Amino acid sequence: MRWSADEVDGSGSDPSSPGSPRGTQADSGTSPQASHRTSSGRTPAQTHRSSAGHRIPSPTSAAAVLGRRPRVTDEAVATALALALLAEPSWSAERMLGATQSVFGVRHRWLPALVREVLVVFRTAPVDAPRELAAVIRRSAALTGALSRAGERGRPLAIAHYPVGEAEHPEPAPAAEPARASASASASAPEPARASASAAEPPPAPSAAEPAPALSGAEPAPAASALVPVPPPALALPLEPPLPPPMPLPRTLPALAALLDVTAGELDWLADTGGWNRRAREGPLHHYRYEWRTRPGRVPRLLEVPNERMRTAQRTLLAEVLGGLPLHDAAHGFVLGRSALTAAGLHTGTDVVITLDLVTFFTRVTAGRVYGTLRQEGVPERVALALTGIATNRVPPRVIGAMPPGGDPGERFALRQALATAHLPQGAPTSPMLANLAIRRLDSRLAGFALAADARYTRYADDLTFSGPLPLRRRADAFLRGVTRIVVDEGHTVNRRKTRVRPAATSQRVTGIVVNERTALPRAEFDRLKAILHNCAEHGAASQNRAGLEDFRAHLLGRISWARALNPVKAERLQREFDRIVW
Numbered sequence: 001m002r003w004s005a006d007e008v009d010g011s012g013s014d015p016s017s018p019g020s021p022r023g024t025q026a027d028s029g030t031s032p033q034a035s036h037r038t039s040s041g042r043t044p045a046q047t048h049r050s051s052a053g054h055r056i057p058s059p060t061s062a063a064a065v066l067g068r069r070p071r072v073t074d075e076a077v078a079t080a081l082a083l084a085l086l087a088e089p090s091w092s093a094e095r096m097l098g099a100t101q102s103v104f105g106v107r108h109r110w111l112p113a114l115v116r117e118v119l120v121v122f123r124t125a126p127v128d129a130p131r132e133l134a135a136v137i138r139r140s141a142a143l144t145g146a147l148s149r150a151g152e153r154g155r156p157l158a159i160a161h162y163p164v165g166e167a168e169h170p171e172p173a174p175a176a177e178p179a180r181a182s183a184s185a186s187a188s189a190p191e192p193a194r195a196s197a198s199a200a201e202p203p204p205a206p207s208a209a210e211p212a213p214a215l216s217g218a219e220p221a222p223a224a225s226a227l228v229p230v231p232p233p234a235l236a237l238p239l240e241p242p243l244p245p246p247m248p249l250p251r252t253l254p255a256l257a258a259l260l261d262v263t264a265g266e267l268d269w270l271a272d273t274g275g276w277n278r279r280a281r282e283g284p285l286h287h288y289r290y291e292w293r294t295r296p297g298r299v300p301r302l303l304e305v306p307n308e309r310m311r312t313a314q315r316t317l318l319a320e321v322l323g324g325l326p327l328h329d330a331a332h333g334f335v336l337g338r339s340a341l342t343a344a345g346l347h348t349g350t351d352v353v354i355t356l357d358l359v360t361f362f363t364r365v366t367a368g369r370v371y372g373t374l375r376q377e378g379v380p381e382r383v384a385l386a387l388t389g390i391a392t393n394r395v396p397p398r399v400i401g402a403m404p405p406g407g408d409p410g411e412r413f414a415l416r417q418a419l420a421t422a423h424l425p426q427g428a429p430t431s432p433m434l435a436n437l438a439i440r441r442l443d444s445r446l447a448g449f450a451l452a453a454d455a456r457y458t459r460y461a462d463d464l465t466f467s468g469p470l471p472l473r474r475r476a477d478a479f480l481r482g483v484t485r486i487v488v489d490e491g492h493t494v495n496r497r498k499t500r501v502r503p504a505a506t507s508q509r510v511t512g513i514v515v516n517e518r519t520a521l522p523r524a525e526f527d528r529l530k531a532i533l534h535n536c537a538e539h540g541a542a543s544q545n546r547a548g549l550e551d552f553r554a555h556l557l558g559r560i561s562w563a564r565a566l567n568p569v570k571a572e573r574l575q576r577e578f579d580r581i582v583w
Contacts, residue, residue, distance in 0.1 A: 072159050074147055078138035082130050083163040085118065091125040105160030114142035128251070128380035249321060249379055256383055259320060260313045270313055271389030278394045288425060290399045299360075299407030299415055304393055304425030313390055314430045321387070322433045325377055328443035333461035334432035341565055343458040344510040344519055347465060350456075352473035353508040353515065354466040356483065357498040360415055361462035362431050364492050367392040367422035369438040388422075391430045395419040414493075432461065442490040449486060453479055458510075465510050476501045513566060520567040526574075529559055533577035541581055553583055 080103050088099040093115055100111045117140045118133070126133050137143055150156050250256040257267045269276075270287070277286055287310045291303040306314060327335060332343035347353055358364070367388050374384040400416050424431040424438075443459060450457035453475075455468030464483070466472075472479060480501075484494050502508040504516065507523075514520045521529075533556065536544050545552040560578060564571035 071156055074143075075134070075138060077147070077157055077159065078134045078143065080159050080162050081114070081137050081143075082134035084161075085133065086125060086127060086130055087163045091122075093119060102161050103159055103163070104157065108146065110142045110146045114140055117142055129375075131381050249377065250383055251380055253382055253386060256386055260316055262313070267386060270310060271386045273386075273389060275394065278396050282396075282398070288393055288427075290395065292402065292404050294404050294406055297406065299411045300404045301426070302395065302399070302403075302415075302419060303427045304395070305427045306425070306429075310390070311429060314428050317387065317390065318430050318433055322430060322437070325433075325437055327436050328440045328447070330443045330447050330457050330459050331436045331440075332458055333463075334436065340460055340511040340513065341519065343460045343465065344513040344515050346456055346458055347467035347508070347510050348515045348518055350467040350508075350515075351470045351504050352468060352476065353500075353502045353510060354472075354476060354480065355498075355500045355502070355510065356464040356480075356487075357495040358462040358464070358487065359411065359493040359495045360418055361492070362424040362426040362435060363415065363418035365424045365431075365435050365438045366491075369491075370424065370434055373434070373437045373440075391424065391428065391434055392422040393425040393428075394422050435461075439490065439492075442487065442492070445486050445490070446483065449482055455479075460511050463511055467515075473501070473503055518567060520570065521563050526563065526570065529563065530574060530577060532556070533574060533581070537577060537580035537582075541583060 081100055084099040084103045085096055088095050093112075096115045096118070097111060100114065101107050114137065118136060121136050122133065146157065250259055253264070253267065257264055260267065260270070262270065268274075272287065277288070280286070286307070288304045288306055291305065293301045293303060295301060323336075332338040332340070370391055371384050371388045374387055375381070379387065397420070400419050403412065403416070424435055443457075446459075446464065447457045450466055450468075453468060453472055455466045455472050458465050464487075466479070466483070480499065487494050507514055508516050509522065512522070514522055520526075532544050536556075541552055549555050556578060560571060560574050563574055
């Protein structure tokens with residue numbers, strides 16, 4: 001019921017008239033505490049007198065709630081200031097000061113200091129990074145002091161105007177990317193939130209266990225010299241024809257949706273912006289199916305296989321977006337023109353070979369690291385968040401609870417924790433490339449550490465290999481301790497059971513390839529393959545096809561081809577045995 005002005009101030013109305021507030025029957029001689037119940041059983045509202053002597057009814061509890069101004073959080077103040085600054089077409093101190101004053105409707109003395117702090121960090125408007133701008137404002141000394149003083153006075157800062165849009169800023173030309181094959185992308189003003197999330201509510205952080213990305217991404221950029229691809233060694237296999245240049249990085253969510261050939265709603269669904277896949281019951285709309293693989297004496301391995309729709313989107317991103325990003329020289333796994341052979345060939349003829357293995361490699365690459373990597377490459381915030389959602393996954397509790405037995409209890413607990421956090425799924429097409437990108441800093445640090453010890457470093461997926469002269473063999477224990485400290489500092493764990501130090505007098509192996517003097521198959525594997533070929537020639541191919549392979553001939557040719565790539569001279573003996581087989 002609405003009250004008129006006359007009813008509020010008491011002029012021209014009787015306290016018991018129908019126009020009075022419902023149930024008000026108190027007369028002038030009744031004290032505020034003396035009240036009685038009406039026929040409906042309700043207690044009448046209390047009244048008080050104004051300075052003119054008029055009776056003014058006290059507001060009801062509902063009216064008091066509706067009239068109360070909600071408390072504004074510190075993050076909301078920082079977000080409002082960031083949006084106000086981005087809505088200002090000119091990134092100048094004077095215009096920025098006016099934009100911040102419009103948020104509060106008053107001129108606070110600390111606003112000029114805030115503007116100066118922002119200009120120190122951002123020389124131009126960060127149109128593609130509203131979250132980073134809000135984080136800088138929230139951590140600024142000016143706003144922190146203002147919030148502290150407001151809390152001491154018991155009068156929190158109040159927002160008078162909350163901006164909901166951004167102005168069109170001329171975006172600066174992107175920095176030259178030496179390792180990208182494509183030209184610089186023509187940048188349009190990016191949208192300021194993840195997928196189609198509400199503009200009034202900042203998007204959630206990429207990972208619950210990972211802090212929000214820093215101003216320039218989760219990792220500092222590696223040295224420029226470490227990111228320039230190098231030609232593969234001379235022993236590498238013939239390179240495939242080069243792929244066509246990758247498309248420019250998508251700058252907006254509509255551009256990303258068009259690249260993936262999906263609608264805005266489907267992009268939200270693929271990116272799983274609300275975490276629906278983790279909470280929903282098992283069904284056909286889930287993005288992944290899960291398969292536990294047991295390993296004797298070791299922690300089981302979980303394969304997270306994407307469904308057809310998600311797999312198609314991830315393959316598109318791999319071919320059109322991720323394929324042109326620069327990698328470290330040491331990365332040889334899942335890289336065009338490099339292989340296990342190129343990694344092993346760099347360690348031939350050395351005095352010592354040291355190999356290590358990383359535990360649960362893909363699951364330790366969190367969504368925060370993926371997001372930071374994409375931001376380093378200049379991907380706008382919202383696009384980076386959507387790409388991170390498509391490329392990472394959080395395993396539902398029902399799947400984690402079904403883990404088969406096996407392995408150390410501590411390792412099992414660590415695996416559960418990693419699977420429950422957004423991570424790179426083992427089985428997604430984008431995971432190997434993103435893992436190589438996300439641990440470029442680890443590669444840079446290990447390569448520098450190896451160089452200081454006159455050693456050489458390569459990495460094939462989760463297999464780390466170092467080789468060097470005799471002094472490295474003598475201080476192998478100290479060298480391993482240094483490597484382990486770097487690996488742990490970067491968020492990974494070394495599998496001590498698979499750490500090996502192999503001097504020249506033993507069989508030195510890198511990714512299963514012998515590298516003592518030249519690359520070759522291990523002697524046992526070579527002899528086994530030669531015996532199979534000999535028995536096929538003497539007793540028929542069917543007698544040796546114990547696994548029931550459909551094309552056993554192609555299988556044998558493939559193994560011979562691999563042996564020829566490692567050591568062409570010894571492979572000729574295998575080829576002669578193969579030529580004797582009657583098919």
